[in-house]
Amino acid sequence: MPDDAVIAVKPEIASKAGINAERHRAMTEAAERDPEGFWRGEMRRIAWMKEPTRIKNTSFTGDVSIKWFEDGVLNASVSCLDRHVEAGNGDRVAIIWEGDDPNSDAKVTYREMHRRVCQLANAMRGMGVKKGDRVCIYLPMIVEAAVAMLACARVGAVHSIVFGGFSPDSLASRIQDSECSLLLTADEGRRGGRSVPLKKNADEALKTCPSVKHVIVARNTGGQVAMQDGRDVWWEEACGSQPETCEPERMNAEDPLFILYTSGSTGKPKGVLHTTAGYLVWASYTHELVFDYRPGEVYWCTADVGWVTGHTYIVYGPLANGATSLMFEGVPNYPGIDRFWQVVDKHKVNIFYTAPTAIRSLMREGEAPVKKHSRKSLRVLGSVGEPINPEAWMWYYRVVGDERCPIVDTWWQTETGGILISPLPGAVPQKPGSATLPLPGVKPALVDNDGKVLEGAAEGNLVITDSWPGQMRTVYGDHERFVQTYFSSFKGTYFTGDGARRDADGYYWITGRVDDVINVSGHRMGTAEVESALVAHPKVAEAAVVGMPHDLKGQGIYCYVTLVAGEEPSDALRKELVAWVRKEIGPIASPDAIQWAPGLPKTRSGKIMRRILRKIAANETDALGDTSTLADPAVVEDLVENRVAR
Numbered sequence: 309m310p311d312d313a314v315i316a317v318k319p320e321i322a323s324k325a326g327i328n329a330e331r332h333r334a335m336t337e338a339a340e341r342d343p344e345g346f347w348r349g350e351m352r353r354i355a356w357m358k359e360p361t362r363i364k365n366t367s368f369t370g371d372v373s374i375k376w377f378e379d380g381v382l383n384a385s386v387s388c389l390d391r392h393v394e395a396g397n398g399d400r401v402a403i404i405w406e407g408d409d410p411n412s413d414a415k416v417t418y419r420e421m422h423r424r425v426c427q428l429a430n431a432m433r434g435m436g437v438k439k440g441d442r443v444c445i446y447l448p449m450i451v452e453a454a455v456a457m458l459a460c461a462r463v464g465a466v467h468s469i470v471f472g473g474f475s476p477d478s479l480a481s482r483i484q485d486s487e488c489s490l491l492l493t494a495d496e497g498r499r500g501g502r503s504v505p506l507k508k509n510a511d512e513a514l515k516t517c518p519s520v521k522h523v524i525v526a527r528n529t530g531g532q533v534a535m536q537d538g539r540d541v542w543w544e545e546a547c548g549s550q551p552e553t554c555e556p557e558r559m560n561a562e563d564p565l566f567i568l569y570t571s572g573s574t575g576k577p578k579g580v581l582h583t584t585a586g587y588l589v590w591a592s593y594t595h596e597l598v599f600d601y602r603p604g605e606v607y608w609c610t611a612d613v614g615w616v617t618g619h620t621y622i623v624y625g626p627l628a629n630g631a632t633s634l635m636f637e638g639v640p641n642y643p644g645i646d647r648f649w650q651v652v653d654k655h656k657v658n659i660f661y662t663a664p665t666a667i668r669s670l671m672r673e674g675e676a677p678v679k680k681h682s683r684k685s686l687r688v689l690g691s692v693g694e695p696i697n698p699e700a701w702m703w704y705y706r707v708v709g710d711e712r713c714p715i716v717d718t719w720w721q722t723e724t725g726g727i728l729i730s731p732l733p734g735a736v737p738q739k740p741g742s743a744t745l746p747l748p749g750v751k752p753a754l755v756d757n758d759g760k761v762l763e764g765a766a767e768g769n770l771v772i773t774d775s776w777p778g779q780m781r782t783v784y785g786d787h788e789r790f791v792q793t794y795f796s797s798f799k800g801t802y803f804t805g806d807g808a809r810r811d812a813d814g815y816y817w818i819t820g821r822v823d824d825v826i827n828v829s830g831h832r833m834g835t836a837e838v839e840s841a842l843v844a845h846p847k848v849a850e851a852a853v854v855g856m857p858h859d860l861k862g863q864g865i866y867c868y869v870t871l872v873a874g875e876e877p878s879d880a881l882r883k884e885l886v887a888w889v890r891k892e893i894g895p896i897a898s899p900d901a902i903q904w905a906p907g908l909p910k911t912r913s914g915k916i917m918r919r920i921l922r923k924i925a926a927n928e929t930d931a932l933g934d935t936s937t938l939a940d941p942a943v944v945e946d947l948v949e950n951r952v953a954r
């Protein structure tokens with residue numbers, strides 16, 4: 309696909325869209341000319357108990373301080389629930405739940421959601437949870453997950469969701485970092501016909517988490533689990549007799565809403581902290597603009613609530629906008645490879661948002677499973693999580709969307725709270741593989757490694773030069789790390805950690821991470837995290853982990869492992885190490901290749917030359933680049949000779 313392939317906006321789409329090219333331009337100009345005025349207008353999309361008078365107060369230098377709407381007062385759950393009920397939309401479906409088992413589903417109205425959130429919020433208050441306390445959520449994709457998030461918001465507690473695929477160790481370290489006092493979990497999760505032992509994992513984790521005083525357990529599969537007296541209580545027992553209304557806590561705009569841990573360049577995941585008003589405005593703004601969302605539509609984001617995409621585009625964005633949000637417990641290929649399209653027809657989905665890795669795996673199965681379902685309700689298709697290759701983009705457009713539906717390739721990060729770069733369906737011509745243009749109010753730039761700003765068509769490090777309301781505010785408990793990670797590489801700008809190219813039309817093409825973070829099936833994984841898991845194994849002396857190209861996952865995990873003296877490499881040991889990493893971090897960190905390395909390529913000062921390891925993993929061994937600083941060149945020859953073929 310040549311770079312200049314352009315899919316124009318069809319006139320019939322532009323004429324019906326909330327935002328056409330002209331309006332897009334006008335908004336971009338307005339946000340540029342008068343950011344305060346622009347956001348003073350947009351902030352009214354959420355409900356305030358007291359409207360702010362101060363709009364923007366941000367600085368990317370020195371200590372870095374980011375405040376939006378700082379004297380406003382609100383409660384996020386009111387924007388997502390109460391005001392829709394009060395406006396007469398209580399009977400509208402808030403969440404369509406589609407189970408892993410195709411015969412199980414449920415619809416929960418805004419009124420019902422409001423009742424369930426209030427009851428849980430009351431139960432939480434009864435347990436002593438108050439404003440500012442941290443609550444951990446370790447739940448599968450069931451309605452209780454959304455209820456839990458909004459109940460936290462209702463009482464002013466800060467939620468920290470841990471993805472159900474994480475191990476007891478990963479769960480424990482996240483609970484410890486933010487000292488959660490309550491854990492919400494379920495007996496088991498269900499995915500692809502198999503069960504996930506959440507309560508059992510939680511019990512294991514809680515052995516090292518003295519801060520947790522209470523555990524509320526949702527009955528999901530009905531599987532047998534142990535309940536600890538005085539600590540654990542079943543969800544329905546905790547909530548059943550609670551009052552059906554609950555006074556929402558008055559929250560300052562800058563009070564924390566949630567923490568979400570994400571991988572960085574070092575071994576320890578960072579607690580990304582988002583606050584209440586700016587995040588919610590951003591979630592609502594981007595959900596409406598990017599998906600051209602219209603009242604009454606059914607919207608489906610296939611992410612898990614354990615990731616930021618699930619936070620912003622299953623719960624906060626759609627519910628703030630009064631949408632019907634579909635929540636799917638299962639996986640794309642169970643019970644059949646056509647599950648997505650069967651669900652699209654069953655619930656008449658209008659907007660569908662998924663990840664390139666899912667598209668690539670479905671594409672491999674051909675067109676028939678897609679074509680067997682009508683999909684005529686579909687109107688807009690979205691992609692998120694990693695760069696989408698033009699082939700997958702075209703397949704998504706042609707086969708899934710029948711060349712009718714615009715595709716929004718949305719670039720953003722846990723740190724950004726919501727989408728920053730994306731086409732708008734009715735306004736921006738698409739180019740397969742490009743996230744296209746920044747949203748109105750977003751100011752990206754490219755800089756070279758010395759921080760020099762690049763103009764026009766160029767390739768470099770992607771930075772954002774000014775704040776937007778949805779930006780993260782700090783790393784929980786470690787503001788210094790926040791400043792170091794995001795604001796020290798290129799002074800005065802937010803550094804994304806991504807590389808990008810900008811073409812002559814000003815379109816952005818994200819090229820991937822430029823730090824030691826790899827993107828496996830759209831999930832961020834720090835190579836340092838996998839390395840520390842490997843070296844924790846008694847037979848491993850040293851390990852270096854890099855990303856390698858992977859047809860389905862985008863990137864796979866390639867590990868170079870040096871054993872302690874006296875240990876011999878074997879297939880059995882390789883399997884043992886794979887299982888070890890899965891146990892330490894979780895299945896998402898499963899190594900794809902393990903190469904036995906008698907030594908690692910190091911500089912004379914002892915730094916591992918990862919650049920060389922990446923090349924070997926990618927089988928680009930004839931282009932290793934400068935190796936003159938290597939302490940021992942023979943190490944590289946051995947690694948090249950013994951690389952793991954795929």
Ligand code: 6R9
Binds near residue numbers: 617695717718
């Ligand atoms: C939302 C989310 C963020 C990293 C980000 C980038 C990659 C996300 C992308 C994309 C190219 C897109 N990424 N969307 N790359 N095109 N449309 O995924 O958040 O898990 O924090 O990952 O994902 O590398 O820096 P998160």
